[in-house]
Amino acid sequence: MEGSQAEAAERRGPQYNHRMVCFLALQLDRVKELERPPSASAEEWEAFELSVHKGWRLVAKHTSPFDIRTFYKIEDMHSTVEEICKYLKAQAREWRVDCGAALEGCVPQDFVQEDREYLHKLLAYILKGVESGIDDKLLMEWLPIKRRHEVEMRELQIIGEDVLVLKRQMGQGGYGFVYEAEWNLATVAVKRPLRDGDLPIEEFASLVREVMVQGRLRHPNIALVYATTPSGWLVMEAADSDLGTLCHGKERLSWHGTLNILRQAAKGLCYLHNLSPAIVHSDVKASNFLVFGKEPSSCRIKVADFGLAFEALEGRSKTARLGGGTLEWMAPEIYEQKPITISSDIFSFGVTMYEVLTGAYPYGSDKLNQYAQAAVVMNKKLSGKEPCTIGPDDCPNDMHALMMRCCSIDPEDRPTMLEVIKCLEELPNDWKPASQLSPKASQQQPIFEGKLSAFHLAEYHK
Numbered sequence: 419m420e421g422s423q424a425e426a427a428e429r430r431g432p433q434y435n436h437r438m439v440c441f442l443a444l445q446l447d448r449v450k451e452l453e454r455p456p457s458a459s460a461e462e463w464e465a466f467e468l469s470v471h472k473g474w475r476l477v478a479k480h481t482s483p484f485d486i487r488t489f490y491k492i493e494d495m496h497s498t499v500e501e502i503c504k505y506l507k508a509q510a511r512e513w514r515v516d517c518g519a520a521l522e523g524c525v526p527q528d529f530v531q532e533d534r535e536y537l538h539k540l541l542a543y544i545l546k547g548v549e550s551g552i553d554d555k556l557l558m559e560w561l562p563i564k565r566r567h568e569v570e571m572r573e574l575q576i577i578g579e580d581v582l583v584l585k586r587q588m589g590q591g592g593y594g595f596v597y598e599a600e601w602n603l604a605t606v607a608v609k610r611p612l613r614d615g616d617l618p619i620e621e622f623a624s625l626v627r628e629v630m631v632q633g634r635l636r637h638p639n640i641a642l643v644y645a646t647t648p649s650g651w652l653v654m655e656a657a658d659s660d661l662g663t664l665c666h667g668k669e670r671l672s673w674h675g676t677l678n679i680l681r682q683a684a685k686g687l688c689y690l691h692n693l694s695p696a697i698v699h700s701d702v703k704a705s706n707f708l709v710f711g712k713e714p715s716s717c718r719i720k721v722a723d724f725g726l727a728f729e730a731l732e733g734r735s736k737t738a739r740l741g742g743g744t745l746e747w748m749a750p751e752i753y754e755q756k757p758i759t760i761s762s763d764i765f766s767f768g769v770t771m772y773e774v775l776t777g778a779y780p781y782g783s784d785k786l787n788q789y790a791q792a793a794v795v796m797n798k799k800l801s802g803k804e805p806c807t808i809g810p811d812d813c814p815n816d817m818h819a820l821m822m823r824c825c826s827i828d829p830e831d832r833p834t835m836l837e838v839i840k841c842l843e844e845l846p847n848d849w850k851p852a853s854q855l856s857p858k859a860s861q862q863q864p865i866f867e868g869k870l871s872a873f874h875l876a877e878y879h880k
């Protein structure tokens with residue numbers, strides 16, 4: 419079955435990333451007959467098979483029609499293909515199996531270049547209608563893709579940059595700057611790419627994807643996008659702050675404020691996960707939730723930054739490397755090259771709950787130097803360590819248990835967003851840490867309520 423996929427990929431004629439896909443399929447074909455060599459340990463063999471499987475998944479994804487919402491950028495594809503092929507080659511050589519000599523680890527540069535030219539022409543045609551240098555046969559092939567894309571974009575307003583008056587910078591991220599601006603006498607926020615003028619076409623396509631995903635969402639806890647511009651500015655409702663700034667500020671949030679915030683944040687994510695197809699946000703963390711209003715106990719929270727979000731279409735789950743969010747919040751399966759799913763968002767939401775509740779940076783990452791950060795955070799996470807230390811004064815036990823479940827290493831052990839909401843709704847609005855209760859009241863209300871695991875106790879007695 420898999421062998422015929424390689425031939426099919428070859429026969430199909432030019433497709434995007436075609437040369438890289440064929441290169442990958444060829445290498446996978448070369449290990450097709452391989453059986454577990456005597457020198458391979460069970461773990462090594464399992465990892466090898468997992469890589470082969472991942473490779474075939476990538477090939478299969480490229481056989482479905484091109485879709486702006488799910489396409490793979492050249493550099494992402496290039497690095498993923500090389501990572502797989504180099505690994506297969508190194509492992510086969512170590513095992514001294516025959517196919518080792520034939521395996522190639524590096525994609526030839528001219529393959530990458532050819533794929534890049536093809537993809538850039540395709541994107542320029544779909545997004546900007548550029549037809550020069552494209553032969554009629556290809557235009558016929560691409561026309562249906564362009565039409566489909568136009569239908570999807572119909573609901574979005576495209577406005578000129580000249581009707582926006584930028585006022586002051588409100589934020590900054592990996593993508594660019596966010597400004598407060600005036601549009602038709604109303605205050606809005608404008609997210610503007612770092613680069614001015616025409617964006618490189620793949621970046622422009624990523625932005626269009628972000629607008630396509632976010633622009634269609636309507637929910638009280640999702641930031642509203644009003645319009646976009648030809649150079650890729652995103653016009654949206656303006657918030658007062660973001661949750662990262664709020665929770666890492668000088669003042670600790672009250673329990674009441676924390677609960678108000680987390681319940682709304684959970685509802686926004688729950689809406690995404692229950693759409694059909696579900697949307698995986700992929701970059702859940704406090705700074706990607708916007709805060710409307712100044713008072714934590716009455717403010718409105720909305721999910722924002724859909725730069726990495728994708729629709730979890732059947733058979734199109736994203737794989738690590740092709741965008742997995744920010745290290746501290748990233749689910750552990752992503753390190754293992756497993757697909758990113760809605761469960762990965764739940765892990766990140768678990769980390770976000772610790773972050774909001776304690777005001778600390780997950781895994782103490784703010785105290786680590788840049789070089790040690792990745793390894794330290796990964797080790798702590800994979801050994802099951804909690805992102806932040808929680809004491810009995812921080813939250814009720816049920817809340818602590820919920821956060822721990824969300825941060826389970828095995829995605830199967832994590833709750834769904836609906837369960838998270840239910841649990842958050844059941845928590846008492848008027849909870850107070852035992853140390854703040856009068857001596858009489860604290861006698862009546864035990865700090866620990868039966869459900870405590872040995873792990874909790876060990877943590878509390880530290």
Ligand SMILES: Nc1ncnc2c1ncn2[C@@H]1O[C@H](COP(=O)(O)OP(=O)(O)O)[C@@H](O)[C@H]1O
Pocket residue numbers: 588589590591592593594596607609641654655656657658659660705706708722723724725
């Ligand atoms: N609509 C908005 N209103 C107010 N501030 C915003 C808005 N959108 C983003 N910001 C600020 O800009 C920061 C970066 O925006 P974000 O969308 O997360 O972009 P990036 O992809 O660069 O992380 C946010 O953390 C927030 O502080």
Ligand SMILES: [Mg+2]
Pocket residue numbers: 591705706723
């Ligand atoms: Mg962000």
